[in-house]
Amino acid sequence: MGLPPPRDFAYRDPAMSAAALLPLLKSTFGFDAFRGRQAEVVDRVMAGERTLAVMPTGAGKSLTYQLPAVALDGCVVVVSPLIALMHDQLRGARAAGIRAASLTSVDADFADTRQAYRDGALDLLYIAPERATGDGFRSLMEARAPALFAIDEAHCVSEWGHDFRPDYRLLRPLLDAFPDVPRLALTATADKHTREDILVQLGIPGDGLVLAGFDRRNIRYRVTPRISAAKQLTDFIAANPGPGIIYCPTRDGAERMAAKLAAATGRSVAAYHAGLDPETRARVQHDFVASEDGIVTATVAFGMGIDKPDVRFVAHAGLPKSIESYYQETGRAGRDGDPAEALMLWGAEDFARARMRLSELPDARIAGERARLNALAALVETVECRRALLLRHFGENPPERCGNCDTCLDPPSQVDATVLAQKLLSAVYRTGQSYGAGHVEAVLTGRADERVASRGHDKLSVFGIVSGEEARLIKPLVRTLVAREALETTEHGGLMFGPAGRAVMKGEVPVLIAEPPARRLTRTSRGERAAANPVGDPLFDALRATRRELAIEAGVPPYVIFHDAVLRAMASERPATRSALGGIPGVGAKKLEAWGDAFLSVIRQF
Ligand code: ADP
Ligand code: ZN
Numbered sequence: 001m002g003l004p005p006p007r008d009f010a011y012r013d014p015a016m017s018a019a020a021l022l023p024l025l026k027s028t029f030g031f032d033a034f035r036g037r038q039a040e041v042v043d044r045v046m047a048g049e050r051t052l053a054v055m056p057t058g059a060g061k062s063l064t065y066q067l068p069a070v071a072l073d074g075c076v077v078v079v080s081p082l083i084a085l086m087h088d089q090l091r092g093a094r095a096a097g098i099r100a101a102s103l104t105s106v107d108a109d110f111a112d113t114r115q116a117y118r119d120g121a122l123d124l125l126y127i128a129p130e131r132a133t134g135d136g137f138r139s140l141m142e143a144r145a146p147a148l149f150a151i152d153e154a155h156c157v158s159e160w161g162h163d164f165r166p167d168y169r170l171l172r173p174l175l176d177a178f179p180d181v182p183r184l185a186l187t188a189t190a191d192k193h194t195r196e197d198i199l200v201q202l203g204i205p206g207d208g209l210v211l212a213g214f215d216r217r218n219i220r221y222r223v224t225p226r227i228s229a230a231k232q233l234t235d236f237i238a239a240n241p242g243p244g245i246i247y248c249p250t251r252d253g254a255e256r257m258a259a260k261l262a263a264a265t266g267r268s269v270a271a272y273h274a275g276l277d278p279e280t281r282a283r284v285q286h287d288f289v290a291s292e293d294g295i296v297t298a299t300v301a302f303g304m305g306i307d308k309p310d311v312r313f314v315a316h317a318g319l320p321k322s323i324e325s326y327y328q329e330t331g332r333a334g335r336d337g338d339p340a341e342a343l344m345l346w347g348a349e350d351f352a353r354a355r356m357r358l359s360e361l362p363d364a365r366i367a368g369e370r371a372r373l374n375a376l377a378a379l380v381e382t383v384e385c386r387r388a389l390l391l392r393h394f395g396e397n398p399p400e401r402c403g404n405c406d407t408c409l410d411p412p413s414q415v416d417a418t419v420l421a422q423k424l425l426s427a428v429y430r431t432g433q434s435y436g437a438g439h440v441e442a443v444l445t446g447r448a449d450e451r452v453a454s455r456g457h458d459k460l461s462v463f464g465i466v467s468g469e470e471a472r473l474i475k476p477l478v479r480t481l482v483a484r485e486a487l488e489t490t491e492h493g494g495l496m497f498g499p500a501g502r503a504v505m506k507g508e509v510p511v512l513i514a515e516p517p518a519r520r521l522t523r524t525s526r527g528e529r530a531a532a533n534p535v536g537d538p539l540f541d542a543l544r545a546t547r548r549e550l551a552i553e554a555g556v557p558p559y560v561i562f563h564d565a566v567l568r569a570m571a572s573e574r575p576a577t578r579s580a581l582g583g584i585p586g587v588g589a590k591k592l593e594a595w596g597d598a599f600l601s602v603i604r605q606f
Contacts, residue, residue, distance in 0.1 A: 016071060017047075018034060018038075018040075018042040018043045019039070021042065021046070021071055024070060024071055025067060026588070027588060027589045028067070028070050028096050028589070028590070029063065029066075029067070029586075030566075030582075030584070030586045030587040030588035030591065031063075032585055035059065035060050036055065036060070036212050036213075037059075037212045038059075038060055038063055038064055040210050041064040041184070041210050042063075042064055042067055044182075044184075044208070044210070045065065045148060045182055045184055046071065046072075047182075048180070049182055050182060050202075050203065050204040050205060050208045051184050051185070051204065051208045051209075052185045052186075052187075052195065052198055052202070052208055052209050052210070053185070053186045053210045053212075054187055054190050054195060054211045054212065055188060055210075055212040056212065056213070056215070056331065057216075057328075057331040057332065057335060058216065058331070058334065058335035058336070058337065059188075059212055061152075062089055062092075062152075065078060065148060065186075068147070069093075069098060069123040072148065073120075073147070074120075074145070074147030074148075075117060075124065075125050075146050075147060076123065076124050076125070076146065076147055077125050077127060077132075077141070077148070077149050078124065078125065078126045078127070078150040079129050079150070079151045079168075079171060080126055080127070080128070080152040080153065081128065081129055081153050081156055081168075082305035083104045083105070083128065083305075084285070085152075085305045085306075085307055086102050086104060086128075087102065088289075088306075088307040089126065091557075091560050093124055095554075095556065095560050095561070095591060095594075096588055096590055097589065097590030097591075099122050099124065100124035100125070100126070101113040101117075101125055101126070102126035102127065103125065103126070103131055103137075104127070104128050104131070113125070117140060118144055129165060129167035129168050129170075129171060133167060133170035133171060137174075138174060138177070141177075145178055145181055146178070146181055147181070148181065148182050149174075149178070149181055149184070150183075150184045150185075151168075151183065151184070151186065151202065152186050152187075153186070154168075154185035154187040154190075154202065155189055155190045155194055156168045157197075157198055157201045157202060158190070158194045158197035158201060159197070160194040160197050169201065172201065172202065175203060176203065183202060183203070183204060185198055188328075188331070189324070189328060191394070191395075192395065195209060195211070213391075214327075214391055214394045215387070215391055215396070215398065216334065217402075217404065218334045218337055218339050219330060219331075219333055219340050219342050219404075220339065220340070220342065220404045220405060220406075220409075221330070221342050221344075221386040221387060221390070221404075221405040222341070222342065222386075222405065223343075223344045223346065223406065224343070224344070224346075225345070225346060225476065226318070226345035226347040229257070229317045229345055230257065230260040230261065230264065233246060233257070233261060233315060233317065233343075233345075234261060234264040234265055236341075237265050237267065237295065238265065240313045240341055241293060241312075241533075241535055242310060242311075243288065243293055243295070243308065243310060243311050243312055244296075244312055244313035244315065244333075245295075245302065245311060245313075245314045245332060245333075246261070246296070246297045246314075246315045246317060247298060247302075247315065247316045247318075247320070247329055248297055248298065248318065249299075249317065249318040249319075250299065251299055253317065253318075254271045254272065254297045254299055255273075257269075257271075257297040257317060258270060261295065261297065265295075267294075267295055268287075268291070268293070268294050268295065269294075270284045270287065270288070270294070270295070270296055270297070271284070271298065272284045272285065272288075272297070272298040272299070272301065272302045273298060273299040273301055273302070274299065284296060285302075288306075288308070289306065289308050289557050290551070290557045290558065292310070292548075297317075300325065300329070303328075303332050306332065307335075308332075308335075308557070309335040309336040309563060310335075310336050310338070310559050310563065310564055311332050311333045311334065311335070312333065312334070312339075312340050312341065312532075313333055313340060313342070313343065314330045314340075314341075314342050315341075315342070315345070316329070316330075316343070316344040316345065316346075317345055318345065318346065318347070319346045319350035319354065319380075320344070320376070321372070322376065323372070323376060323390065323393050326344070326376075326379075326390075327394070330342035336559070336563050336564065338564060339532050344380070346479075347479065348437075348478055348482035348483065349489065351376075351377065351483045352482055352488060352489035354373055355488060356488075356489075358370060358373075374485075375393060377483035377484055380483060381480055381483060381484075381514070382407065383411070383412050383413075383414050383512075383514045384400070384407060385400060385401050385402050385405055385407055385408050386405040386407055386408075387405050387408075388401070412514040412515050413514075414512045414513070415473060415512070415513055415514075415515055416510065416511075417473055417477050417480075417511045417512065417513045418507060418510050418511045418512075419507070420466065420474070420477060420511075421477060421481060421486070421504050421505075421511040422504070422505055422506075422507050423444060423462060423466060424474065424477060424478070424481070425486070425501055425504055425505040426462055426505060427440050427443050427444050427462040428440055428495050428497065429497070430460050430461070431443060431457055431460070433494065433495065433496035433497060434492070434494040434496070435495065436493045436495065437475065437495060439452070439457075440474075441475070443457045443458075443460065443462060443463055444462060444464070444465060444466040444471075444474065445466050445468070445471045445474075446458075446464025446465075472516055475516070476513055476514070476516045480513050481498075481501075481504065481511075482495075482498075484504075485498040485500045485501075486498055486500040487501060532564070532568070533564055533568065534568065534571065538606065539570075539571045539574075539603070540567060540571040542602050542605070543567045543599060544558075544567060546598055546599060547561050547562060550595055550598060561591070562586060562591070562599075563586055565585075565586060566584060566585070566586040566587060569585065570584060570603060574606070575600070575603065576600070576603070576604070577600075578600065581596050582596070
């Protein structure tokens, strides 16, 4: 079967630049301007070029094909690997008045969708990769060439990426069958290696790479030792009224934490992990997405495919797997650009456990995993800017200080613990490398309790060599030395020398640690910002209530109606007319028509 003759693509018209689409951006999405590097990507798409856009989560990747979908005559085909994600996008697109549909195993209106595509009645068509590579889809494309192929989560095409999917490799023949149709590959997570591979795999020229910065300025990072996770998280939640995710290291831990936090905070807290049955999982996920204040305690099984823009916090109750996963997980907070918080609680035992697991790995992987752990150790230990450290990890060159992480907001002073570390290690050594931190501390500070006395440890030369003032540094120092592999823990929780122990004991490496955060932990005043939403403001609350009603009526999550930022603007500007309401960023023509009057009538009552 021959291909249809090349079409006269509307995008060959130079007037169809991103700048020329600004009125359409406003009328469809209600936005006044492009964000970050969106304009560049849209320009390339409209010029018919091939592009790989690497942009952090929340940068607004979907707009770079949804806007062309409205502007171009012809349908934009979006390959996307997750049905949940697709349907979420579909709802958003339809709410903006875009004629969108999806072809997935759970869509019943299959024949209708195909027909609508053939009739040119669609702007946007979402399809799963395994379906996109089939013959049926190919013939549909041959019946009518699409205006653009958008390949979402494009890192799936690369074996270097963290989520390789063989189906993605089979897309190439489809793309090549339509050489004139522009391609747009999109991803949030691709290191240099993976980026280069995506370009090759999808036939995109090197100069087609648009790489946006990784920085998520609205996320405030905090990393702090875990003293009592439930207590710390309870305080944290109290200061963060919006929806949030709390990552827990184990399924059990997620369940227990959900119960504790629900009791302590009175908020709705649900556990999510791979051990739950599929219905429960789907329900927890659905409720969370629809909620304005829900909390999920979850293992890392949670989050992929969740496109909820108003997640206000992501907490880690234990050490994440790597900096990459930490960045991806915390990146689920604040996609809407409003202030968001990321809190990590860590303990020496997290490192001890992770290092123990290293020995179970095949030799070829040990060095890599050890490097990952060391990078995490540097992150939790640093007294410098957390964001700068993270961004440097991803190859960026950030400013020294960000002003929006714990160490920037409340710089810890550094203490030279080199000599104390020598004392500590020699106490570990002299007591036989089998006692826990508490016992070693008792020996060092000269506390001759029964255990110390019965072992004769009060006779050792290290007994009582640490003064009261220095004693407060022992626990944080143990954490640091474990994180750095100078100490390891035995099966029974005792401390023993790790590979880096000897050099530290000899005083060959300086050990600088942050002043213990005991007091900083409970201090909430400094750097604490007011929650972005004026919760308690009667008009804002009434607007939210209306949004909830409309959301239930339309069967979509509240954020699909309007984002919080839009409601805030309504509450402060109090527009009285449709046109004034339409001037608020985020209020497009379709939404104005569908929901404008409902909100105007609320505003009039105040
Ligand atoms: P990504 O897919 O890159 O994670 P999304 O496409 O989900 O990001 O967009 C994140 C949020 O940013 C969405 O809520 C979207 O409405 C908003 N957004 C996108 N582009 C703009 C823009 N130009 N101006 C304002 N908000 C935008
Ligand atoms: Zn900082």
